Amino acid sequence: MNPIDYLRISLIDRCNFQCVYCMPEGADLSYVLREFWLSHEEILTLLKGVFIPLGFTKFRLTGGEPLLRPGIVQLVDDIAHLPETTDLALTTNAFKLEKLAQPLYDAGLRRINISLDSLQPETFEAIVGKPAGANKDTSSNHVRWQQVWNGIQMAHQVGFDPLKLNVVVIPGVNDHEILDLAALTVDKNWHVRFIEFMPIGNDELFADKGWVDSETIRQQISNRWGLEESRIRGNGPADIFKIPGAKGTLGFISQMSECFCDRCNRMRLSADGWLRPCLLNEVGQLNLREALRGGDSIHSIRDRVGALVADKPDINFKMRESGTTGAYSRTMSQIGG
Numbered sequence: 001m002n003p004i005d006y007l008r009i010s011l012i013d014r015c016n017f018q019c020v021y022c023m024p025e026g027a028d029l030s031y032v033l034r035e036f037w038l039s040h041e042e043i044l045t046l047l048k049g050v051f052i053p054l055g056f057t058k059f060r061l062t063g064g065e066p067l068l069r070p071g072i073v074q075l076v077d078d079i080a081h082l083p084e085t086t087d088l089a090l091t092t093n094a095f096k097l098e099k100l101a102q103p104l105y106d107a108g109l110r111r112i113n114i115s116l117d118s119l120q121p122e123t124f125e126a127i128v129g130k131p132a133g134a135n136k137d138t139s140s141n142h143v144r145w146q147q148v149w150n151g152i153q154m155a156h157q158v159g160f161d162p163l164k165l166n167v168v169v170i171p172g173v174n175d176h177e178i179l180d181l182a183a184l185t186v187d188k189n190w191h192v193r194f195i196e197f198m199p200i201g202n203d204e205l206f207a208d209k210g211w212v213d214s215e216t217i218r219q220q221i222s223n224r225w226g227l228e229e230s231r232i233r234g235n236g237p238a239d240i241f242k243i244p245g246a247k248g249t250l251g252f253i254s255q256m257s258e259c260f261c262d263r264c265n266r267m268r269l270s271a272d273g274w275l276r277p278c279l280l281n282e283v284g285q286l287n288l289r290e291a292l293r294g295g296d297s298i299h300s301i302r303d304r305v306g307a308l309v310a311d312k313p314d315i316n317f318k319m320r321e322s323g324t325t326g327a328y329s330r331t332m333s334q335i336g337g
């Protein structure tokens with residue numbers, strides 16, 4: 001059995017963007033009350049008392065937007081300095097990264113994955129949605145794209161390595177930019193990953209236009225430059241290639257066209273303390289916040305999580321035929337991707 005040693009920790013379900021594929025306008029976004037967030041101390045208690053003893057050593061902080069979580073730098077510092085941590089990474093939209101990149105690096109973070117779905121400010125704006133409280137006049141277009149771009153440049157300057165850029169490809173929205181995004185890897189040691197759009201969050205957009213399969217994208221890139229297999233440090237499901245001679249790599253995350261559940265190594269902890277064994281299957285979730293706050297001993301929580309880890313191989317996306325992919329009760333922003 002594949003070791004389950006990677007925990008994705010969602011720190012917050014809120015976000016300063018509202019991406020069409022993740023938390024579309026009009027979606028029922030009932031945010032978790034702050035009192036239900038796992039506190040900093042509760043996260044550390046669960047890591048030290050439950051997950052690390054069960055063999056988890058790789059952690060990713062995500063959200064919603066993790067850089068909105070108060071105390072993020074201290075939390076990074078604490079997790080990075082646990083002696084058992086072998087890898088700590090963060091997934092962010094980079095809107096607040098320009099200022100935070102250096103403090104996060106100083107706290108011990110070395111790996112960042114950044115969502116960047118477009119190099120064109122107008123397309124970017126259409127994807128990341130309306131900022132809270134703004135009207136449809138998007139004179140702020142360039143400002144938001146530019147701020148994200150500045151965040152990426154700063155992360156590069158500060159020394160984050162590998163620096164990965166995540167692109168969810170949506171037909172008719174940003175698929176015309178595949179070559180431009182891939183070209184970023186030629187001169188820079190950046191790692192662009194194309195992600196197949198998953199049916200969580202926006203049923204309408206998904207049903208309407210569907211997703212672009214990785215093979216089609218690879219073919220397009222290969223026709224332009226050629227493509228060879230490659231490698232890059234990471235714990236995720238991406239298949240890695242590179243343009244011959246390029247400094248960076250290209251990753252393909254193909255959960256719709258391929259099945260990589262056999263090599264699944266992870267579980268997910270939501271901001272309000274739900275442990276979820278599979279991104280695309282809602283079976284088997286445990287409420288660790290209630291268990292902790294209800295006074296359950298750390299040993300009994302560890303036993304229950306250990307039993308879930310043992311059941312994990314059977315809880316996967318291969319159960320799609322049994323009807324688990326229809327309506328998800330949580331958006332991607334609530335699960336953490």
Ligand SMILES: Nc1nc2c(ncn2[C@@H]2O[C@H](COP(=O)(O)OP(=O)(O)OP(=O)(O)O)[C@@H](O)[C@H]2O)c(=O)[nH]1
Nearest residue numbers: 091113166195234235236237253255266279280337
């Ligand atoms: N179906 C499925 N999709 C996943 C899984 N892990 C990651 N993804 C997809 O890949 C996206 C990007 O993941 P990241 O947050 O960048 O993390 P990662 O790919 O595990 O990161 P690395 O450790 O750098 O390889 C997620 O938001 C999902 O869309 C998984 O276990 N199952």
Ligand SMILES: C[S@@+](CC[C@H](N)C(=O)[O-])C[C@H]1O[C@@H](n2cnc3c(N)ncnc32)[C@H](O)[C@@H]1O
Nearest residue numbers: 021022063064091092093115166197198332337
């Ligand atoms: C939920 S976000 C949280 C972290 C941060 N806010 C960000 O955008 O990077 C994590 C990842 O989920 C991906 N994602 C969100 N909704 C998705 C969907 N429906 N299909 C595929 N990937 C999705 C995003 O592109 C992002 O890379």
Ligand code: SF4
Nearest residue numbers: 015017019022064093
């Ligand atoms: S993908 Fe990330 S940035 Fe976009 S809405 Fe979801 S959580 Fe926010």
Ligand code: SF4
Nearest residue numbers: 261264278279316317
């Ligand atoms: S769909 Fe579920 S089982 Fe498959 S790789 Fe993703 S999280 Fe793991």
